[in-house]
Amino acid sequence: MIQKDLTTYAKNTWCPGCGNFAILTAIKAVMKSLIDEGLPFENIAIISGIGCHAKIVDYINVNSFYSIHGRVVPVAQGVKIANRNLKVICFEGDGDAYGEGLEHLIFAAKRNIDITMIIHNNRVYGLTTGQYTPTSPLGFKGKSTPFGTKELPINPLELMLSSGATFIARGYSSHLELLKKLFKEAIMHKGFALVDVLQVCVTFFNMYEYYNKTVYELKEHDTNDYNRALDKIREWDYSANSPIGLGIFYKKNASSFDDNFPKTIPQKEDEKDIKIKNILKDFV
């Protein structure tokens, strides 16, 4: 009954030229290739927050959970722990992931839970029409900061590395082939994977020209080396004018939080009653 075409009937309402189109195209290509390689279609679950990025769940015809602002990560962890057969792929904006829901992101990285985070990092609030985000550069003039921000951005990749994430990468919405490669590797990675995508918002913070001049793809970078990863991640602080590396910064094999739970075993009502009554004997 299911159309294996991954498109829904929802009308796409992103602005023409929006970087989200590249993420949509890349993830659908990756999903198709995973399905072709044998991943059961029904074992994909995608989750989004609230913002322009989040509409992506309406546009892809797979199991989805359109959650609330900043709360993608707790939802994803619940889904994954409840059903470990699922490939849980999360889309979150920079406002969601690095602002409203930052604590969840840090804890999920710390637990190394097996989910994939794809961050649509346009460094501006789009759906609320143009305010600064945790990754906007110093001096960013938005509607809530008309004279420029007085605070430095956070470097989310450095934060993720120190929190325990085991797969850290950066993509760019104009490098489609790299995006596909990064998404696929992130999804196949067993553990907490985060891909920060420099996704350009053409309406409120058009960075195409700037990024085109400054980005480069990491070459001969040892992804197993924590200190080298840290150096590379620190090369650009999301504010100063410096080269912006794209690709996988860090990758590590480690045990995953979701490995540690008992399997749900359906219990017969009378067996359960007997078990409860037996335990009650300890309370006399």
Added chain:
Amino acid sequence: MKEFSLLLGGMAGDGIDKASLILARILNRLGYCIYIYREYPSIIRGGHTYSIIRASQNKITTHTNKVDCILALNQDCLSLHKDRLKNDSFIIYDSDAVKPEGLPLIKQLQGIPLDKIIKEEKALAVTRNSCIIGSFCKASGIKMEILEDVFKRNISRELDMNLKVALKGNENTKELFKLEKISERCFPIFTGNEAISFGLIKGGLNSYIAYPMTPTSNILHFLASLAEKFSLKVIHPENEISVMLMAEGFAYAGERVAVGTAGGGFCLMTEGLTFAGMAELPVVIILGQRTGPSTGLPTYTGQTELHFALNAGQGEFTRLVIAPGDAEEAYFWSALCLNLVWKYQLPGIILVDKTLCEGTYSFNIDAIENIKKCEPVLWDRKEQYKRYLNTETGISPLAFPSDKDAIIKINSYEHDEAGITIEDSVTTKDMCDKRLRKEKYLLEELIEYKPVRVYENANSTVGIICWGSNKGVCIEAGQNLGFKIIQPVVLSPFPKEEFKSAISGLKKIICVENNATGQLIKLIKYYGFDVDEKILKYDGRPFSLDELENELRKIL
């Protein structure tokens, strides 16, 4: 003796909690029904903490202010509680730590040198409580075999040492009277929190998620200890926001889930609560009230969150709010709540308080009503799957991720039947109606379970209305004074007709609540009812039986 009440008090860190449970289980062996009231400060060492252990030949779920015996491990215990003594009460105290001065005339007073005994026996300081238990058993003529057996079942560390000092306490005490065995019954004794935990398991719980917060932390601890036995996934995430949203992830994936918190944590859960309403995800929330607002008295009780539970969150949606009154009800309604939220796909709140959560009860599982099986409605695979299929009852059949041929789309935005975001007026109204329509069918089903409970004296023209943990104290006071007791257990959807028939014929209605503003009164006023008198207590403590009887007599 028909009933016997004793107070054990000392400093935080003296092991009062455990010792009072052991005393209760000793009295239980004599065939008594038990209730323990625990009062303790929000500190780990020092400060005064005590328990009142009441044993009765009848089923009881409340304590009395007056006690027959005080076991004092520190001076505060005598100074603070001397007014609880009756003429024939007796006191056993640590003669190394307590001076029995300024007391009313007491016939029986026994000092035991606890410090000296534990030094002689080279025992740990915390075993002073075992020593005084040994002393109590002698004073009340309880055989040491009973103490020994209860110790063996309840003490895992340093059992021999505890038995040795208990024996010393016993040898150093005179027998004052004999507490005889009154029956052969011997129920398990545990807290409301443990009853809720068992109830959730009975209701098919797969996972429990919580951030620690008094008074419900012990549900988290207890279920974590049972995780392996019942294949439970028990998780303690970074905060209550995460707790609620994680639970919704579980519900989406088809696992029965509950969360637990107090008012402060529930504040953080409200965005998730309304999400559950919109997305129609079944989650049970155990909401344990304590004295607010804000941090308030974190380890004391209150009933101030009725309207919070009923109204928390933006938007309009169907929710189930149930306030059980004692451990057996907590078991029954927790199990039922989990079943019902899965059938109707909505959030359900078990509204309890510190009195019920941390009060200790005799628990008779055989007296609990049958919970009829109510299964969730599942997708029949005949038509293409739509998560929000608009049906007559408002209930859309369920499928879960990994189910073949179904695409399950959950949405916090207003959505169409397939779960895709919409903004048009017709679908907006239709979907709102769909979610609210479930309330009618839910209420119809709840009627079978008697959502408004009525207790003796049913023929009285004076009625006491109460909710939650005040059930027990109101029933007992009502029995003694000959009143009818009305306890609405289900508060949303409100069983208006059942409530109306319960109060019909009453000439005088008195409402008893642990809050300052009469929250149940406000609720029933909304449905066109009113009360004649109210008895409100909001000092962080529950009503004791004698206190409530005095208040009721004042009114009449």
